Amino acid sequence: MWQSLADNVTQPIAVFASKGPVKGVELAQLVLRAILLLEDAGLQVLGLTCDGASTNKTMCKTFGISGIQSEFNNSFDNPFDESRKVFVFFDAPHIIKNIRNRLVQNKQLKDSLEKFFGIIRQASGPNDHPSTPTFIQLYRLLSVYSLVKPPKTGNCSLSGDSDYIPYISIGDLKDAMKENSTQIRDAKILTLRHHIDQVIEEGLWDVDDIFRNNDFADAETFECVVYYVAGYLAKCVSKKTSCSACLSGIKNTDNHSNTQAAKLLNLKSRGYLTHPDSNFFMLLKQIEKCFVKHKDSQNVFDDTVDEFFNNNYLVPFPCAIHKEDMVEFIFTSYIAMRMRQYAYMTNHETKSTNKVKKKIAKLVSK
Numbered sequence: 001m002w003q004s005l006a007d008n009v010t011q012p013i014a015v016f017a018s019k020g021p022v023k024g025v026e027l028a029q030l031v032l033r034a035i036l037l038l039e040d041a042g043l044q045v046l047g048l049t050c051d052g053a054s055t056n057k058t059m060c061k062t063f064g065i066s067g068i069q070s071e072f073n074n075s076f077d078n079p080f081d082e083s084r085k086v087f088v089f090f091d092a093p094h095i096i097k098n099i100r101n102r103l104v105q106n107k108q109l110k111d112s113l114e115k116f117f118g119i120i121r122q123a124s125g126p127n128d129h130p131s132t133p134t135f136i137q138l139y140r141l142l143s144v145y146s147l148v149k150p151p152k153t154g155n156c157s158l159s160g161d162s163d164y165i166p167y168i169s170i171g172d173l174k175d176a177m178k179e180n181s182t183q184i185r186d187a188k189i190l191t192l193r194h195h196i197d198q199v200i201e202e203g204l205w206d207v208d209d210i211f212r213n214n215d216f217a218d219a220e221t222f223e224c225v226v227y228y229v230a231g232y233l234a235k236c237v238s239k240k241t242s243c244s245a246c247l248s249g250i251k252n253t254d255n256h257s258n259t260q261a262a263k264l265l266n267l268k269s270r271g272y273l274t275h276p277d278s279n280f281f282m283l284l285k286q287i288e289k290c291f292v293k294h295k296d297s298q299n300v301f302d303d304t305v306d307e308f309f310n311n312n313y314l315v316p317f318p319c320a321i322h323k324e325d326m327v328e329f330i331f332t333s334y335i336a337m338r339m340r341q342y343a344y345m346t347n348h349e350t351k352s353t354n355k356v357k358k359k360i361a362k363l364v365s366k
């Protein structure tokens, strides 16, 4: 294989099939011939590289290459033009391997290295050939973990009360703040504080394990979230058209609203987000309700659309000319977006179940 020094170009130049390893001397002959042919074709050969196989070493010896200090030589004369030299490099991984082997020959170092590897292999449980990332992870774990704690990434867990998770929900936080009696409030805050302390001290849980978002379903939150999404969709949909009648049915012309529903958008906006038109917002609220009803159906899309029209929901849209196209586009965009997002959430939720299933599968297949 020929490779350019300055450009990102590589080109295989010859392949030889052989039964068993080719002798070093023969390799040297082949290399010389390859250099002559390349030079003849107008290329300048400056270097030669190969891995540390013993035949390759013999080849290099044939060229007079030597790493011994007293007779050090890393090049030979170019057979095409003797005023130039061809330098020989062994590839970097083999050089590193050589250095390691030299180090390991040192008896004292060898013992402690072996001990350390032994500990790491022991620590990784049934997987006694840890890969590089696992190795680094284990090294860090061993450096900071106390003895009685099982590694979080290992495929074993504490039995007994390991199902316990110190949940914290937004409702708990709200609850604690709303409480009028100082005594009860302090008690609630203390419980939360205890949970947080536990999370930090035990270090066994992720953010997703602790914060539960199952209390986002109240009407106010629903309105705020749909309003926010409606604003986003209004921006996307309005890019599709330049018809001013259509646009007036999608975007809020003042781009301003102080309603309860607009709260989230106003909080996040800093003046840059799009406010949806009130009819557009209403339309999306209706689609969302239909979607939620059929989110687990095999035909989410068709069922959502059917649900919508079976309910005879109104579709207020100011532009009679483009109404059909635009409404269709709004439907497809919204439902597609929701399907993506819902699938993402569901996948996220099933991840932990899958983890358990994988473990069981492993046990069964072995």
Ligand SMILES: [Zn+2]
Residues within 6 Å of the ligand: 243, 244, 245, 246, 247, 319, 320, 321, 322, 323
């Ligand atoms: Zn229009």
